Amino acid sequence: MARYAGKVTDEVWCFSKPEQRVQWPYNKWYNAHIKKVIRYGYVRVYWDRAINELRTLEKLKAEEHDPVTVRLDDGDRAVLGRVLKAGVETLMVFLDRISTQVEAEAFCEKAGIPPEDLIDLLGKIYRYLPFGAQMRQLVTEDDPAAAYLGQLASYKLGHSLALLDAGRTRAGRVRLVEEVGIPEDVLLDLVRRADLSRLHLMGGGMIRQAWALGYKGLAALQKATPEDYYARCVAYYDEVGKGKPFDFTAGAVASHLARMREAVAIVEE
Structure with missing residues (x-):
């Protein structure tokens, strides 16, 4: 050099x-x-x-x-x-x-x-470094939480990294509930989505799918078993009428959940 x-x-x-x-x-x-x-x-x-x-x-x-x-x-x-x-x-x-x-x-x-x-x-x-995403990418249009995304954006919290920074602690969420006017349970739900977005390979589609499967946050994914997750995915793909992705295998599911278990929890529940 x-x-x-x-x-x-x-x-x-x-x-x-x-x-x-x-x-x-x-x-x-x-x-x-x-x-x-x-x-x-x-x-x-x-x-x-x-x-x-x-x-x-x-x-x-x-x-x-x-x-x-x-x-x-x-x-x-x-x-x-x-x-x-x-x-x-x-x-x-x-x-x-x-x-x-x-x-x-x-x-x-x-x-x-x-x-x-x-x-x-x-x-x-x-x-x-973490990428994050716009919060609108993490929520389906018919989800009740979607109604509050505009309020978050007006407080410059429309990006997941910003919302996670402001709401990852209990004290931070108490402040946001008062300032932004979002119900506490909805806010925690959105913060959990934002939390997942900091992890590699957890884009909007994967996060929306996690909610559809019933795994609403990192803690839920860390407790999931590969067998249960795989079965829920199969049922989900059948329900929405989509074929299984080419990379959807038992091994891929096991690796995905292993990454979730290795992730450090930074949100105070």
């Missing part, structure tokens, strides 16, 4: 190629993909890692049953080593230090990190 010797052109600090339709200069990309996620308190707690620990990993997603992997190569570990030598010991502090292109340029110059190597590592960190 060549040592970074000074400022370079803005093209190097871009997350897209010149010929691509949508351009992602550093500040725009960082704000949209990193800053909007790490602003939430629970993300800063549960997704933080020691830089020294990251240097020892081959992949950021290391759970046995999680097929979503973000592999780290020798170049990434070299960058992390320079980050550590620059006096930064945790991932969240590192991300805070490079929140703008100006800050990133200064940090790279100090630490001797080529900008393109930092850009590559940030792309992997983005895939490690």
Whole structure:
């Protein structure tokens, strides 16, 4: 890895190629993909890692049953080593230090990190962080909870990560019930959906299906047996008149539930 010797052109600090339709200069990309996620308190707690620990990993997603992997190569570990030598010991502090292109340029110059190597590592960190989804994607139109999504959106809680941050504690939900005017039971139901959206492979379709199967939240999925889950899925597919997905197997069900059991509970019930 060549040592970074000074400022370079803005093209190097871009997350897209010149010929691509949508351009992602550093500040725009960082704000949209990193800053909007790490602003939430629970993300800063549960997704933080020691830089020294990251240097020892081959992949950021290391759970046995999680097929979503973000592999780290020798170049990434070299960058992390320079980050550590620059006096930064945790991932969240590192991300805070490079929140703008100006800050990133200064940090790279100090630490001797080529900008393109930092850009590559940030792309992997983005895939490690939770994605979440719009709350409207997690609820069917005929669900009673759907009637309250507009109220959530008006309080800037239309995204699952935002709602989870505001409502994952009992005190937070008490405050939201008073401020937003959503019934307590409906709010908890929506927070449970938002909670699942932080997990890899749990998109809107999987979450809506979990509710249709009667598994309303992480705790319910963690208690489910593969046999019962499989049987409920078969009955569900028959009821809605859809054939079983090609990847719907007993092994896939077992791996899915294993991922649920490995997930850390962060919602206070």
